[in-house]
Amino acid sequence: MLTIEKLEMDYGKFQMTAENMDFGQGLHVILGPNGSGKSSLMRGIIGYGGASMTKRAVYYEGERVLKTHRFLSYLPQNNPRFRLSVREYTGLTADAGNRALQDSLLEMFNLKPLSENTVEELSGGEFKRVQCAQIAMEQKAVLLLDEVEQGLDLKYQHRILKWMKGEAAKKTVIANMHDVPLAMTYADTITMMRDGKVLVQGIGPEDVTSAMLSDCYSIPLTVERREGRPWVFHAL
Ligand SMILES: Nc1ncnc2c1ncn2[C@@H]1O[C@H](COP(=O)(O)OP(=O)(O)OP(=O)(O)O)[C@@H](O)[C@H]1O
Ligand SMILES: [Mg+2]
Incomplete structure (x- = not known):
């Protein structure tokens, strides 16, 4: 369980406050x-x-979260690229010796044909998949993924969300x-x-209402469910 007892960020023009938030095992968007x-x-x-960071009381399993990422992987919204091959990059922050895991992740994210290309030459969506494989290689208990679906085509959006859901069966996954x-x-x-x-x-997600979404995004939005699937419309 990841617990935010209190977190306050103050940039001068902008303040962010979060308190009493618990994230247990599951996919939290x-x-x-x-x-x-x-x-x-x-x-x-x-x-x-x-x-x-003006206040910060964040705990994982009751232990204060420090900057050590012993149990936590973070995929930022934007990541720099380096002249490293896909295989090198995916092993960069993990036990690169775990070749069997790396091979299975390269296969899962359909990166095998690109494994010797440098990450500099990949398309936006290909690089996102490489970053997911890198995070998965770390095998941490908590994953923080910032806009991981951005730049992915429809097929890979669903494939990555299914991967996140699979990870969330045994971990805490938080995704913007x-x-x-x-x-x-x-x-x-x-x-x-x-x-x-x-x-x-x-x-x-079944409790999300049109009023909540309209309030959040400051535009009129309607949420409907068809065959159990959510649809969100801009009410014109
Ligand atoms: N280091 C910083 N210094 C000053 N202001 C900052 C800093 N980082 C973020 N901000 C400001 O804080 C606000 C929130 O930024 P943040 O990146 O958390 O938003 P976000 O919800 O992730 O947005 P997006 O969906 O565009 O990624 C913005 O107005 C941003 O300009
Ligand atoms: Mg952001």
Whole structure:
């Protein structure tokens, strides 16, 4: 269980506050408009906020989360590329000697044909899949994934969300997302942020209403379910 007892970030013009949030095993999606504080929340959890972190009481299994990532993997919204092969990159932050795991991940993310290419020359979506494989290689108990679905085509969006759901069967996975229907299809819980505040905390996707989404994104939105699948429309 990852617990945010209290987390406050203050950049001067923008403040983010989160408190009394528990993330147990499962896939927990954070939604919210641009600039609502989703990435700040993740940076705060791992302690990468510098002087802007004015309060930080975050625990994993009762133990204070320090900057050591003994149990936590973080995939930032944007990652720099290096002149490393896909195989080198995916082993960079993990036990690179675990060749069997690496091979199975390269296979799972369909990266085998690209394994000797450098990550500099990959397409945006290919690089995202490499980053997922790198995170999976680390085999940590908590995954923080910031907009991992961005840049992926429809097939890979679903493949990556299925991978996240599989990881969430035994881990705590927290994911910032913008694709609301995709999030509602796979998430175990939905949290909504706006203006640095948590508006809705940890509800089931079936409990998300049009009013909540309209309030969160400040536009009229309608959510409907068809054949058990969520659809979100901009009410014109
Ligand atoms: N290091 C920083 N210094 C000053 N302001 C910052 C800093 N980091 C973020 N901000 C500001 O804090 C606000 C929240 O940013 P954040 O990146 O957390 O939003 P977000 O919800 O992740 O947005 P997006 O969906 O666009 O990724 C923004 O207004 C941003 O400009
Ligand atoms: Mg962000």
